[in-house]
Amino acid sequence: xxxxxxxxxAKNYGSQIKGASSSNAVDDFNLVTRxxxxxxxxxxxxxxxxxxxxxxxxLERNTEGEILIGGRDxxxxxxxxxxxxxxxxxYALYPHMSVAENMAFSLRLKKRPxxxxxxxIDEAAQTLGIQHLLERKPRELSGGQRQRVAxxxxxxxxxxxxxxxxxxxxxxxxxxxxxxxxxxxxHKRLKVTTFYVTHDQVEAxxxxxxxxxxxxxxxxxxxxxxxxxxxxxxxxxAGFIGNPSMNFLPAKHVDGVVSGDGYRLSLDxxxxxxxxxxxxxxxxxxxxxxxxRLSDAAATNRIEGTVDVVETLGAVTMxxxxxxxxxVSAQLPGHRKVQLGDTLTLTCDSDKLHLFDSESELAIxxxxxxxxxxxxx
Amino acid sequence: MNSNRFTNGxxxxxxxxxxxxxxxxxxxxxxxxxxxxxxxxxxxxxxxFSPTLESFKMALAQGSGYWHYAWNSALTAVASTVIGxxxxxPAAYAMAFYPNKRTDFLLVWMVSTKFxxxxxxxxxxxxxxxxxxxxxxxxxLTLLFTAMNLPIIVWMVYSYFRDIPKDIVxxxxxxGASIMQTLFKVVLPLALPGLASTGLLALxxxxxxxxxxxxxxxxxxxxxxxxxxxxxxxxxLFWAKMSAASVLAIAPIIVLGWFTQRQMVRGLTFxxxx
Numbered sequence: 001x002x003x004x005x006x007x008x009x010a011k012n013y014g015s016q017i018k019g020a021s022s023s024n025a026v027d028d029f030n031l032v033t034r035x036x037x038x039x040x041x042x043x044x045x046x047x048x049x050x051x052x053x054x055x056x057x058x059l060e061r062n063t064e065g066e067i068l069i070g071g072r073d074x075x076x077x078x079x080x081x082x083x084x085x086x087x088x089x090x091y092a093l094y095p096h097m098s099v100a101e102n103m104a105f106s107l108r109l110k111k112r113p114x115x116x117x118x119x120x121i122d123e124a125a126q127t128l129g130i131q132h133l134l135e136r137k138p139r140e141l142s143g144g145q146r147q148r149v150a151x152x153x154x155x156x157x158x159x160x161x162x163x164x165x166x167x168x169x170x171x172x173x174x175x176x177x178x179x180x181x182x183x184x185x186x187h188k189r190l191k192v193t194t195f196y197v198t199h200d201q202v203e204a205x206x207x208x209x210x211x212x213x214x215x216x217x218x219x220x221x222x223x224x225x226x227x228x229x230x231x232x233x234x235x236x237x238a239g240f241i242g243n244p245s246m247n248f249l250p251a252k253h254v255d256g257v258v259s260g261d262g263y264r265l266s267l268d269x270x271x272x273x274x275x276x277x278x279x280x281x282x283x284x285x286x287x288x289x290x291x292x293r294l295s296d297a298a299a300t301n302r303i304e305g306t307v308d309v310v311e312t313l314g315a316v317t318m319x320x321x322x323x324x325x326x327x328v329s330a331q332l333p334g335h336r337k338v339q340l341g342d343t344l345t346l347t348c349d350s351d352k353l354h355l356f357d358s359e360s361e362l363a364i365x366x367x368x369x370x371x372x373x374x375x376x377x
Numbered sequence: 378m379n380s381n382r383f384t385n386g387x388x389x390x391x392x393x394x395x396x397x398x399x400x401x402x403x404x405x406x407x408x409x410x411x412x413x414x415x416x417x418x419x420x421x422x423x424x425x426f427s428p429t430l431e432s433f434k435m436a437l438a439q440g441s442g443y444w445h446y447a448w449n450s451a452l453t454a455v456a457s458t459v460i461g462x463x464x465x466x467p468a469a470y471a472m473a474f475y476p477n478k479r480t481d482f483l484l485v486w487m488v489s490t491k492f493x494x495x496x497x498x499x500x501x502x503x504x505x506x507x508x509x510x511x512x513x514x515x516x517x518l519t520l521l522f523t524a525m526n527l528p529i530i531v532w533m534v535y536s537y538f539r540d541i542p543k544d545i546v547x548x549x550x551x552x553g554a555s556i557m558q559t560l561f562k563v564v565l566p567l568a569l570p571g572l573a574s575t576g577l578l579a580l581x582x583x584x585x586x587x588x589x590x591x592x593x594x595x596x597x598x599x600x601x602x603x604x605x606x607x608x609x610x611x612x613x614l615f616w617a618k619m620s621a622a623s624v625l626a627i628a629p630i631i632v633l634g635w636f637t638q639r640q641m642v643r644g645l646t647f648x649x650x651x
Binding site: 088 | 566
């Protein structure tokens with residue numbers, strides 16, 4: 001258990017690898033964890049999340065900045081002296097060793113007494129429900145069982161930090177959901193500071209105490225899942241977090257109303273205040289599909305379009321509309337009958353509306369108005 | 378269906394034909410070794426004769442020195458293979474798990490040394506060997522065999538190491554293993570089938586080598602290749618005895634190959650099928 005600090009960490013492959021670009025794979029990464037925190041690094045492939053984790057592990061050296069584990073600068077320390085354990089996407093079990101030997105490997109290298117090793121393996125096996133597999137070889141196990149063994153191998157070491165690199169992405173959908181819950185439970189029990197890399201925003205939202213959203217090697221936002229959802233810092237985060245993802249419409253702002261071809265949305269007081277103090281009228285209006293509902297043409301906030309795609313999922317019906325030249329998706333109640341080609345009018349509440357600068361794509365935050373609002377975070 | 382069966386049958390016959398064609402010289406060698414010198418010399422091929430072990434007796438006789446040559450062959454082949462593997466494993470390990478910009482070039486360069494005709498480097502090597510007293514010397518021949526096979530051994534071991542997922546090596550690194558511990562406890566056990574077939578191939582190549590053996594040795598370090606060549610003497614060719622000697626020279630390696638062929642095939646195709 002330890003606090004992990006990353007200060008201005010950067011990775012530049014430079015001339016190290018043939019054909020690598022000269023720009024930083026990870027740039028100016030700053031983060032301080034709490035002791036025992038579960039931090040998820042999430043982003044599209046190539047965003048630098050795995051590189052960041054590999055730098056914490058010591059499998060890659062950071063070319064700039066400092067990495068501290070429990071207050072000790074480990075930037076120049078080899079992986080085995082960092083007191084970390086890692087779970088790989090491929091599990092990386094030793095194929096020629098039994099499950100018990102896999103779990104015992106690190107302890108045997110540390111020359112721990114045999115009884116202690118046995119006891120730790122038994123404990124971990126019990127926690128993970130793999131007692132009956134201890135004598136098997138990895139090739140005799142299913143994907144889910146291998147995953148448990150990989151977790152077991154990490155647990156027996158009592159490390160200061162757990163690193164998990166997309167550990168669930170090789171499992172089928174149902175097993176993934178089960179293991180997700182199990183890893184969270186395991187973390188609650190062991191309270192070891194954990195970094196978890198995934199490209200799946202659902203995994204990030206359900207597991208992370210804090211989420212680091214990355215893109216192109218740069219941190220976009222670090223926050224709790226609910227804050228990422230409610231107060232995304234920029235258009236990328238807004239589009240990445242939340243499923244289905246947010247709709248974006250280019251709009252012009254005039255007098256507290258943003259509008260474009262086929263849509264007209266009025267701002268709430270807080271957004272009006274922030275728009276009043278900034279120049280430029282071009283913005284991106286962002287609305288989440290789940291905040292849209294059917295309405296009549298008389299609504300103040302309205303989006304009109306024709307139905308292109310209807311996906312009936314049972315509980316909800318996903319609808320895609322053509323609104324002017326843009327496409328908008330909406331999540332409607334499942335019992336609602338919608339036909340292709342229908343013209344629909346949708347509405348949403350002004351306080352659910354997000355605004356982003358059309359150039360920088362940064363969120364235009366709500367100005368705190370007279371009453372202290374929850375929006376200031 | 379029918380035409381399919383016919384095609385299969387024809388292909389079978391063709392395969393057997395090609396196999397027989399390739400195997401025929403060895404078969405003929407084997408037959409000749411059981412003939413008398415007179416029978417061996419007949420112009421009309423003769424498949425039916427009463428076999429005699431006369432030639433084998435001669436070839437193995439006290440004065441023939443078969444055991445002396447066989448010992449040299451075994452010694453140089455085994456020693457060069459062991460030294461070759463010992464040198465190749467660390468080299469391949471570095472290139473497979475810690476590659477840099479020059480790794481690809483280095484690999485190609487090493488194998489390209491095999492493109493040079495042996496005669497091209499014969500004179501310099503001969504002069505150097507003569508100066509340092511390694512001519513007709515088992516150590517000298519072992520070093521030559523090692524140098525001759527090293528590029529192939531490195532290349533093969535490298536490709537087996539490359540088949541080991543890098544994650545496993547990194548997992549060992551994080552688990553606290555030193556490079557030596559990773560090598561001996563993780564990488565080598567996983568690459569064992571590949572190492573075995575590489576070693577076997579090196580062994581066969583060294584055992585079968587004749588150019589360097591004949592040129593660089595005279596008697597004391599001479600191998601079975603020299604022994605066979607010695608039957609082409611001034612008094613004429615002794616087909617039957619030469620055949621018997623050849624059978625004795627190739628028998629150990631064929632028997633070895635026979636017993637390990639599954640291992641060989643598995644090892645040789647290991648990296649190919651992915």
